[in-house]
Amino acid sequence: MPEKIRPSIGKIEGMLGRRYGHPPWTASRPLMDVLVETILSQNTSDSNSHRAFLALKKKYPGWEALAGAQTGSIARTIRSGGLENIKSRRIKDLVSFILGKRGKAGLEFLKKMPREAAYRYLLAIKGVGPKTAACTLLFGAGIPVYPVDTHIYRVSSRLGWVKRKEDRESFQERFRKLVPDKMVYPLHLNLIEHGRRICHPRKPECLDCCLNKACNWKEKPHESVH
DNA sequence: ATCCTGGACG
DNA sequence: CGTCCAGGAT
Structure with a gap:
């Protein structure tokens, strides 16, 4: 029974594409930039x-300088993003590690793996x-892995794609194999967009939802709202 | 003035 | 499961 998922992926991807457009894959950026920016985005709003990323990039234009910087000053630089004490530590350690191991603070070698x-x-x-x-791999290298963030997990749960008791990581691993490579990027972006605009955590706007017909979420607000 | 949101780790 | 954080929404 839970194996009707596969056909519905293509259908949903198409519906979202018609509603939000088919996002073109944009030129890849340095993987280290993407990694650092993604770490800064953990549990943190985009804005x-x-x-914080811009401030960090401005202060340490080549990431190498982070390796010799004080965590305190890195933390001050990214403070507006929040969680700066953990993140400054982690970013510094990560850059130092790669730099020490590879001689430069870059991750382009991942593309060949x-x-x-x-x-x-x-x-x-x-x-x-x-x-x-x-x-990091999807946005930095165009490698079709499927990141599951909180929006994707929520919307996918409502769509019935997530098994009972299946956590984010398990879902990400399993679902990746069900999504055709070329759908990974647009589906990822459009599900997030949809989660932000319509399929909110609390009060999803099912009446304005382009997926309404295809969604069997049980807690859907009733049609007659008056 | 409180509430809410957002990943990874100890 | 608690902790880490700021900024925007309510």
Whole structure:
């Protein structure tokens, strides 16, 4: 029974594409930039994390300088993003590690590795979990891994794609294999967009939802709202 | 003035 | 499961 998921993925992807457009894959950025920005975005709103990223990039234009910086001054630089004490530590350690190991603070070598190996390499870094590792590879290298953030997890749950008791990481691993490579990027982006605009955590706007017909979420507000 | 949101780790 | 944080929404 829970194996009707596969066909519905293509259907949902199409519906979202018609509603929000088919986002083109934009030119890849340095993987280290993407990784740092993604760490800053953990448990942090886009506007806050992006502001912090710009400040950090401005202060340490080549990431190498982070290795010799005081965590305190890194923390002050990214303070507007929140969680600066953990994140400054983690970013400094990560850059120092790569720099020490590879001689430069870059991650482009990941592009030459098999998908799984690159993913596991990132996962092994402290402060890099499944979502961050996947985002780095998808946005930095166009490698079709499927990051599951809180929006995707929520919307996917309502769509019936998430099994009972299945956590984010398990879902990310399993679902990845069900999504055709070329759908990974647009589906990821459009599900997030949909989660933000319509399928809110608290009060989803099911009446304005382009997926309403395809969604069997049980707690859907009733049609007659008057 | 409180409430809410957002990943990874100890 | 508690902790880490700021800024925007209510």
